[in-house]
Structures are given as structure tokens and as C-alpha cells.
Amino acid sequence: MGNFSFDLAEQRAEQEREAGIARAKAALRTEGKFYCVACCEEIDAGRRKAFPAARRCIECQRRLERQRRRKWTSN
Numbered sequence: 001m002g003n004f005s006f007d008l009a010e011q012r013a014e015q016e017r018e019a020g021i022a023r024a025k026a027a028l029r030t031e032g033k034f035y036c037v038a039c040c041e042e043i044d045a046g047r048r049k050a051f052p053a054a055r056r057c058i059e060c061q062r063r064l065e066r067q068r069r070r071k072w073t074s075n
């Protein structure tokens with residue numbers, strides 16, 4: 001029985017780890033809509049309203065589209 005308290009502590013630590021991961025995932029899901037994935041700046045409220053699925057701020061989105069266009073035209 002010497003290991004009982006250790007096992008219990010280990011089990012609790014495991015549960016806390018899982019709860020922490022679940023919290024982090026939930027935060028990512030919600031914050032993904034509020035913060036740009038590229039520069040971590042807050043996405044403009046008007047843009048969020050117009051594009052609820054937007055993951056980048058307008059500046060990063062424009063830069064990305066410019067880069068894509070350059071790539072396409074050079075091919």
C-alpha cells in the first residue's frame with residue numbers, strides 16, 4: 001500500500017494535465033476568431049462580423065493574398 005498516495009497523486013496530476021489541455025484547446029477555438037493566427041493582433045470587429053471564419057487580420061490576409069497572386073502570376 002506504500003504506493004497508494006503516489007498513485008493517487010499521479011492520477012490527479014494526469015487529470016489536471018488533461019483538464020489543462022482541454023482548456024487550452026477551448027481557448028484556441030474561441031481565441032482563433034479574435035486573434036490573427038499570423039501576427040496575434042486582435043482581428044477587427046467589423047472584419048470578424050463580415051468573415052466569422054477569418055483567422056487573420058486584414059493586414060495579414062492582404063499580405064497573404066498578395067503573396068499568392070505573385071506566386072500564381074510567376075508560374
Ligand SMILES: [Zn+2]
Nearest residue numbers: 036039057060
Ligand atoms: Zn495579422
